[in-house]
Amino acid sequence: MIDRPDLTPPDVYRAALLDDVIPFWLRHGWDQEHGGFLTALDRDGAVVDTDKSIWFQGRGAWMFATLYNTIEPRPEWLEAARSGIEFLRRHGFDPSGKMYFTVTRDGRPLRMRRYAYSESFAAIANAAYARATGDALAAADAARCFSAYLRYSFEPGLAPPKTFAATRPMRGLGPLMIAIVTAQELRTNLGDVTVNGRSCTAWIDVCIAQIEHDFLKPEHQAVMEVVGLEGEILDHFDGRTLNPGHAIEAAWFILHEGRLRNDRRLVQLGATMLDWMWERGWDQAYGGLFYFRDLRGLPVQEYWHDMKFWWPHCEAIIATRLAWTLTGEERYARWARQIHDWSFQHFPDPECGEWYGYLHRDGGISTPLKGSLWKGPFHLPRMLWLCGNESRE
């Protein structure tokens, strides 16, 4: 990808990454006492809750190791990554080997959740850390965590079902798309290793095929968030609820795969998902992306359906730039400018740094938090890193 005068220059993203966002998290989020990352930060970075997200120990370690691997080998970034990895090794796993969701600051267990995203984020963290250090245990842990993620996500009976399986079994987009990006990260950092009987590339193929076959609905021009076992639409609140930001994130995972393989069919698939969900998600009245939409235009049950969260905007900035680069179709350049402008006008905090995470529909700030269980050093720095690194690739 090369620098394009018609889009925001990569330097803008790189400067935000290196001069604002990464220093913010190193200064305020890196726990020098107990190791790992604190993410519940007030506007000015003050810690408002010391509980730790296991997701963010992995996501943070991945981000810092990736900066070390791809921008420059700054010792501080490697130390931050090591801190997250070591916290996970000491405190991330219950006696059965399943990973926790939250622990106290010093690592005592608080919550376990049904699903296994802690495992996927630990997998990418260990893969990037193994590349940075040559640590054989990290390489083994990356494969072991991805293996556990795949088992909990796709083997019936391992994760306790949310819904009574006999009455209305459901499958989600989330486990498939996270399998894709996790496999991509393992392949980038460890090579195309075999996990649970398939290479990373084969897992990516399987998951993309399932998304295309069961979650894309051309008759509705929509990517579903959940479907029935055979891909059927479940005409209830949950079944109809679309998450445009999530589907757009999945779209760029597929666009990225298409670029790596120089596969026009995959590029077209990702671009189609982006086309549909941009139309569904963009708020014509106030700008920005809605959080949830209903497949049939009915009201959504979730209270916060019309809020503007930071992460769908980060994912849409990545997706639109990538679609423009790969297809040259003008609408993607227009959308890339549109989403960049709205995001950079509304989310950044020029006084204290980093981005607000949660805006009302009209773009007003709902909470000044810079981090929480759900927001930390991941979506924003990943976007800034990807968009800021384009000209180097």
Place this chain on the structure above:
Amino acid sequence: MIDRPDLTPPDVYRAALLDDVIPFWLRHGWDQEHGGFLTALDRDGAVVDTDKSIWFQGRGAWMFATLYNTIEPRPEWLEAARSGIEFLRRHGFDPSGKMYFTVTRDGRPLRMRRYAYSESFAAIANAAYARATGDALAAADAARCFSAYLRYSFEPGLAPPKTFAATRPMRGLGPLMIAIVTAQELRTNLGDVTVNGRSCTAWIDVCIAQIEHDFLKPEHQAVMEVVGLEGEILDHFDGRTLNPGHAIEAAWFILHEGRLRNDRRLVQLGATMLDWMWERGWDQAYGGLFYFRDLRGLPVQEYWHDMKFWWPHCEAIIATRLAWTLTGEERYARWARQIHDWSFQHFPDPECGEWYGYLHRDGGISTPLKGSLWKGPFHLPRMLWLCGNESRE
């Protein structure tokens, strides 16, 4: 309680109840095909999801049986109550006797939840229905469901813990306050029966004492939503999060008990809870009650913290009128007018009837839904019934 010229006359509430809200639910929410109540209703009453809330089978049956018992014996109201009771008998219970959270329209199980509010609402429904009909099975079921509610809510080990008990055990205000109102309803309709070794009145005493001792924090002028086992404040997001509407609802349960017993100490307790949480909850900028507030004024983690939901406003209308009647202190009359005016200016839908449930902080409509898994024939008609019936008591 007598009609007071300085407050909104009871007739206003009674007219809204009998001419608008109850007809809306009978017309749109009563399932003539499979029995029971559908609550997922669009603005005009159209059913947008056929899944049924088990909570609302009980809540709806309670409401209709209570109207029959206290306003006039309309056959339609009794039929609606019977419909909910019979649906619960056929489809509400899993083989172990625990009640479901949601089922399909025809009663096949969808979700079970950890806690046992389905049981508390089934208890009050059966108690009111037993009074209306003399049905001995309903009277027995009321006691049986309250017994199960008490066991699941207060006996360690019966409900799977959300939090790892060894690290940070928590107790909630919710189970205690719902035990109070459930015991009050059983006592009203069945007499002061003994359940799990205590009379209803004794359960009320125990629960009020625990709320007063462990959840009221005079040094913070706050009623906590959760505390540690010994009533200690847990200085984390969850532990600091206050729910003013919920605490104000608990306040009027206690004011109501104080009125029945002519107990000034209980009246003072309820009034203190109202005082504190009104100050915490009222939005000085836009009016209305915030959904969540932080004990120390820090940001709240929940996305919808500043939204205006219908039910806290219903509970605050009841609480302020009751506090004014019982204490004669002028601020309660002022608050009663203030919350009435804001609520009736923002929530009712003059075109299609009933109330919107979910407003943005500024009072704008977030969703036109009239009902959902969380909104149905309960908080609004209960408020209109209580406030419309005052002059008859």
